[in-house]
Amino acid sequence: MSSEQDLQQIKDLQAELAEHNYKYYVLAQPSISDFDFDMKMKELERLEKQYNINDPNSPTQRVGSDLSSDFQQVTHKYTMLSLSNAYSQDELKDFDSRIQKIIGTNDYEYACELKFDGSSISLIYENGELVRAVTRGDGVKGDDVTTNVRTIQSVPLKLRGNDFPESFEIRGEIVMPFDAFNNLNVELEKSGEPLLANPRNTAAGTLKMKNSSIVASRKLDAYLYYVLGENLPEDGHYESLQKAREWGFKISEHTQLCKNIDEVFSFIEKWDTERFNLPVATDGIVIKLNSRKLQNNLGFTAKSPRWAIAYKFKAESVATILKSVSYQVGRTGAVTPVANLEPVLIAGTIVKRASLHNADIISNLDLHIDDTVFVEKGGEIIPKITGVDPAKRHPMFQPVQFIESCPECGTKLIRKEGEAAHYCPNEDACPPQIKGKMEHFVSRKAMDIDGIGQETIELLYNEGLAKNITQLYQLQKAQLLNLERMADKSAQRILDGLEASKQVPFERVLFALGIRFVGETVAKTLVKKLHTIENIQQQTKEQLVEIDEIGDRIAESVVEWFSNEEHLQFIQHLKEYGLQFAISEDQLEGQTNKLEGLSIVISGTFEQHSRDELKKLIEQNGGKNVGSISKKTSYLLAGSNVGPSKLEKVEKLGIPMISEDDFLKMIE
Numbered sequence: 101m102s103s104e105q106d107l108q109q110i111k112d113l114q115a116e117l118a119e120h121n122y123k124y125y126v127l128a129q130p131s132i133s134d135f136d137f138d139m140k141m142k143e144l145e146r147l148e149k150q151y152n153i154n155d156p157n158s159p160t161q162r163v164g165s166d167l168s169s170d171f172q173q174v175t176h177k178y179t180m181l182s183l184s185n186a187y188s189q190d191e192l193k194d195f196d197s198r199i200q201k202i203i204g205t206n207d208y209e210y211a212c213e214l215k216f217d218g219s220s221i222s223l224i225y226e227n228g229e230l231v232r233a234v235t236r237g238d239g240v241k242g243d244d245v246t247t248n249v250r251t252i253q254s255v256p257l258k259l260r261g262n263d264f265p266e267s268f269e270i271r272g273e274i275v276m277p278f279d280a281f282n283n284l285n286v287e288l289e290k291s292g293e294p295l296l297a298n299p300r301n302t303a304a305g306t307l308k309m310k311n312s313s314i315v316a317s318r319k320l321d322a323y324l325y326y327v328l329g330e331n332l333p334e335d336g337h338y339e340s341l342q343k344a345r346e347w348g349f350k351i352s353e354h355t356q357l358c359k360n361i362d363e364v365f366s367f368i369e370k371w372d373t374e375r376f377n378l379p380v381a382t383d384g385i386v387i388k389l390n391s392r393k394l395q396n397n398l399g400f401t402a403k404s405p406r407w408a409i410a411y412k413f414k415a416e417s418v419a420t421i422l423k424s425v426s427y428q429v430g431r432t433g434a435v436t437p438v439a440n441l442e443p444v445l446i447a448g449t450i451v452k453r454a455s456l457h458n459a460d461i462i463s464n465l466d467l468h469i470d471d472t473v474f475v476e477k478g479g480e481i482i483p484k485i486t487g488v489d490p491a492k493r494h495p496m497f498q499p500v501q502f503i504e505s506c507p508e509c510g511t512k513l514i515r516k517e518g519e520a521a522h523y524c525p526n527e528d529a530c531p532p533q534i535k536g537k538m539e540h541f542v543s544r545k546a547m548d549i550d551g552i553g554q555e556t557i558e559l560l561y562n563e564g565l566a567k568n569i570t571q572l573y574q575l576q577k578a579q580l581l582n583l584e585r586m587a588d589k590s591a592q593r594i595l596d597g598l599e600a601s602k603q604v605p606f607e608r609v610l611f612a613l614g615i616r617f618v619g620e621t622v623a624k625t626l627v628k629k630l631h632t633i634e635n636i637q638q639q640t641k642e643q644l645v646e647i648d649e650i651g652d653r654i655a656e657s658v659v660e661w662f663s664n665e666e667h668l669q670f671i672q673h674l675k676e677y678g679l680q681f682a683i684s685e686d687q688l689e690g691q692t693n694k695l696e697g698l699s700i701v702i703s704g705t706f707e708q709h710s711r712d713e714l715k716k717l718i719e720q721n722g723g724k725n726v727g728s729i730s731k732k733t734s735y736l737l738a739g740s741n742v743g744p745s746k747l748e749k750v751e752k753l754g755i756p757m758i759s760e761d762d763f764l765k766m767i768e
């Protein structure tokens with residue numbers, strides 16, 4: 101055969117195998133035997149190898165690779181928001197009334213969908229090919245898990261048809277079907293390994309595995325439920341999903357259009373029980389206003405779209421035995437009691453542990469060891485004990501006694517007036533507290549140290565390489581290379597990350613220190629007002645509360661933190677390593693108080709600056725950027741496409757609107 105014919109055959113085989121994959125995994129209607137499929141796949145592999153063809157979207161690439169991949173972080177084009185929740189018909193009626201009021205008619209439809217319980221994913225397609233798959237992450241940035249997602253057979257690598265937009269995003273849920281999950285647990289049990297708790301966590305964990313060939317073996321699935329992009333062919337959300345199905349995506353067949361809230365209620369009623377017959381876990385119903393135009397009118401809050409809501413199914417309650425109670429110490433020293441249970445199956449997953457939150461819960465339930473307890477698992481990860489069956493209690497059963505000293509370091513626990521939790525006060529030497537502080541220090545919103553995450557901290561701490569934050573900065577490459585599974589590349593990444601952290605601006609360093617109640621915003625405020633660590637350290641409580649937004653609780657905590665000699669030494673060390681403890685010249689230069697006392701809401705899209713830039717400008721000039729309009733708002737900084745509800749509100753409250761140009765003049 102000529103090479104031209106071979107190349108054509110490669111293309112044909114790729115297309116044919118993709119088609120069979122689609123029929124098998126998306127439609128569940130295979131039209132070829134497994135054997136024939138394998139033969140064709142082998143032939144394609146052989147040809148691709150012969151011609152050195154490396155198409156990442158070829159069906160041969162779905163098997164993954166055991167080359168370990170580190171995940172790059174990618175900023176989402178559209179922030180990945182969450183949904184607000186409803187637990188009753190009344191809450192849904194309220195949701196519907198709000199929508200009706202804003203739209204002004206009842207001429208709209210809802211798309212009702214199953215709420216899949218997995219791990220959300222954003223898929224980017226360009227020119228009909230998958231180019232990127234990104235996890236939700238913190239909503240703004242996620243991990244690039246494309247290599248792993250390529251192994252999921254129901255995710256199309258190349259789209260079908262030709263009426264898809266040149267570039268678009270589609271979101272959905274990566275799930276592990278019950279069958280795959282249970283088989284996996286059977287295997288784990290055989291090899292004596294600990295069992296996996298539920299399909300959702302397993303799907304999320306699998307997605308983040310470094311070895312994509314293991315991912316390929318895990319039989320994940322993906323349901324897509326949200327198409328985003330500029331030039332979508334349809335106005336209706338439901339209609340856009342039907343189109344996406346034609347392009348080859350797995351779209352649930354159970355999505356339904358409803359004309360009014362009563363139809364929504366019927367849909368919920370049906371799926372409340374019917375869901376147990378599905379192959380995958382669901383934890384509710386998502387109700388979305390169908391028209392994209394109307395969706396745009398409603399817009400978003402900081403956390404979720406106003407045009408959609410999740411109705412959560414009621415939790416299933418199951419009886420089991422309380423075997424013992426153990427205690428976990430968190431980053432803040434709070435001690436959480438955990439119930440160890442006789443394993444039970446709840447909503448398709450095995451539950452072995454339940455959080456008891458604090459000592460009051462234990463005494464309110466009057467828990468005794470060996471009691472028969474009722475356990476519920478809602479959409480939340482952690483199941484809870486909701487009651488005890490007193491008839492099953494034997495007089496010999498012993499009441500659960502809350503521990504008096506820390507299970508990790510032996511220090512006597514304290515309980516502050518009015519607080520529910522017990523604390524271990526040994527904050528600078530109790531292992532989980534130090535590890536927690538280290539984790540917080542390196543985390544994305546704090547020092548954002550590339551290459552160090554929870555597992556690395558655990559490893560460094562347990563191996564004695566870094567027993568506290570300062571020791572991180574003393575790490576040597578040779579020490580790191582001695583660690584198990586630490587390759588040269590990862591070691592270098594850690595060292596580079598630490599080096600780069602020396603340029604992280606002071607406000608984030610202050611946040612990273614982990615002073616109680618000093619979150620991101622408070623850290624920013626303190627740095628903007630006081631500029632240097634020395635200044636902050638010298639403030640009295642009275643001086644601190646003078647600052648806008650700093651209350652008693654924060655002020656007290658700051659003063660207390662700086663009164664500890666060890667903390668001062670800690671700062672001294674970090675200074676010596678070159679971390680930033682003063683506001684930068686640049687930040688100082690750009691700072692004015694031209695907008696002092698003004699609170700400004702930003703809405704719409706702008707020509708010259710992004711919304712983030714505008715927010716920064718407001719803050720740099722002493723103003724406050726707030727999310728929603730109230731009587732206290734000074735201006736609405738309005739771009740194009742401001743939502744009608746915002747316009748209505750400013751009009752009602754008589755709040756002046758300014759354009760981007762007006763605003764830039766104000767701070768000129």
Ligand code: IVH
Pocket residue numbers: 181182183213214215216217219220221272273325326386405408410
């Ligand atoms: S729509 C802006 N539809 O539930 C709208 N989400 O609690 C974004 N989820 O983060 C989500 N099934 O991971 C939507 N049919 C569905 C869903 C769904 C599951 C997940 C998703 C989201 C979370 C919110």
